[in-house]
Amino acid sequence: MHFKFVHAADLHLDTPFRGVAAHGPLLTRFQESTFRALSRIIDLCLRERVAFLLLAGDLFEVKDRSVRARLVLRRELGRLHDAGIGSFIVHGNHDPLSGDTGTLGLPSSVKVFGPDWEEAEVRREGLRLCRVQGISYPDVEVRDDLSARFRRTSNDFSVGLLHANLGGAEGHANYAPCTPSGLDSRGLDYWALGHVHTRSEVVLPGGGLAVYPGNPQGRHVLETGERGCVLVEVEDGGMRRRFVPVDTVRWHRLEVPLTGVGTLDGLLALASEVVEAACARELEGHAVRLVLTGRGPLHRELSRPGALAQLEADLRARLAAVHPPVLLESLRDGSRPELDWEALQVEGGFARTLLEEARTLEADPVALARLWEEEALGSLGQRLKRLGVDVLEAPRKEWVTRASQLSVEALHEEEGA
Known part of the structure; x- marks a missing residue:
């Protein structure tokens, strides 16, 4: 049996990006980025002719999801429906079931798992490809280990769709906490996880796999680098996985060494070179935090009151004018004085x-x-x-x-x- 599926999580549709110091068209690129990432996930599904799409929670940024976000989700999943591709959804702490008004339906090919464990079959041309199990958060805080409710029911390839904190990952609320040994004991082949925004894989002792694809669009400077989803290809029980970037705006933390730089003009030129080298041209925009490092003669001048803020304002204007535009999130001085x-x-x-x-x-x-x-x-x-x-x-x-x-x-x- 051969089939493909895409695993994505933590879309956070309609993130407002209120803390982004951008205006006009550049701000619009940020505000549209979560929607554009979803559109690119759907494009990937259509291009690869996958059997189904998995969305592992936090589809929306807030519990009271906006009308706009719900309309975009329905439109994009409708593209899969028209192509005969199903979708499976669980809801997490940002978008629990209690926040759904029920006033906007989804295509019939979309399976939204409820607050109790359920299993669904995936069929193609009358043949059963696999089984997908899932459970959604009824409300924001779920402290129970939801993975304990999952179980293998047949020899078919089996997927567990879950929004959870595996192994107490730091930086995320400890909702639906679970352990590798606990997941392994359930006997499933692939755990499609959401909640943790950093991409990772855990190979379970029994041969199963637990995967966090990370969020498909970075939303602040702590979510740097490529963001996307995972394309999984199953053949004769084996799996091949490929991470596919879908972000349209990318965040970076870059260092600019002051060593050997003796003029402000030289520093501005170096900062521009560092940004240009890191920021891919094929994206729609970038956001960077620049950190001055090393020892150099400019350290004393930049330590004067207001000097760093003035340099930051000049750099922000310069970078916003390049193509694609770059937002300077902040300029920070980590340099030291030049001493002999x-x-x-x-x-x-x-x-x-x-x-x-x-x-x-x-x-x-x-x-x-x-x-x-x-x-x-x-x-x-x-x-x-x-x-x-x-x-x-x-x-x-x-x-x-x-x-x-x-x-x-x-x-x-x-x-x-």
Whole structure:
């Protein structure tokens, strides 16, 4: 038996992008991006002639889904319906069943799983291809392990469609928590998961597979890089998977090294080069966070009040005018002052004394341990432990080096102010 399907999740249709510092056509590109990503998922299904589409929850951004978002979803799934391709949907914490007004129906080829476990058959030309099981969130918060309700019912290729937090993934609410061993015990071949926005796969001990495709459209600077869905091809019980990007606006975090850059013109040119190298031309837009790094002569000038904000405003205007347009999410200064450490040693003074003391401590484990056990540091460690913070039992000598360098840099900044 040979067939294909597409697995997507976390569409978050109609995300408003209120925090995006863009206006006019550029803002429109962001606001349309979640809809455009869905359209590209449907295009992929039609192009690959898949048997069905899986949508693993959080189709909408908010519980009270907009009329616009519901109309777009129906239109796009209608394209699959017209091509004889079915769709399977579960709802998650952003779009629980309790938020559905029931005033807008979906094509008959769309199966929306309810609040109880269900199984559906997928047939083609009278032959059963596989089975799809699923369950939706009745309301926003689901703390039970919903995967425990799934079960293998036959030898057919079996898919579990679920919005869940596998293995306590950080950065996401621990809704419908489950474990790899728990999923494995259910005996299914493929777990089509949603909720976690970072793409990942977990091979289960029994040979099954749990997959997060990630969200198809990044929505902020913590969701960088390609975003898309997974195309799965099943043949004789085996699986091949291919990630397919469908995002139209992409987020980036890029570093711009100040080392060797002596002028503002040079910095602007370098920043533009870094952005151009990272931003694919075939997309409709990009958003970047630029972080200045390294040591350079411009650090002191950019430390002046208002200087970084003025440079950010100029860069934002420049990047918005390129093609495709680039939104500068923010410009952040992670650079350090340019210091001649050898010259500081020759000049003497407090900076030299500080650096020499640090080197002495690094070379003397006993002295380093004694510093760690000083009353102030020791009592701080005890307070942190009481708060549940992990505290190292022994100091690291590189901390002394870093602390001495930061102190000398602070002195240098004050002298240059």
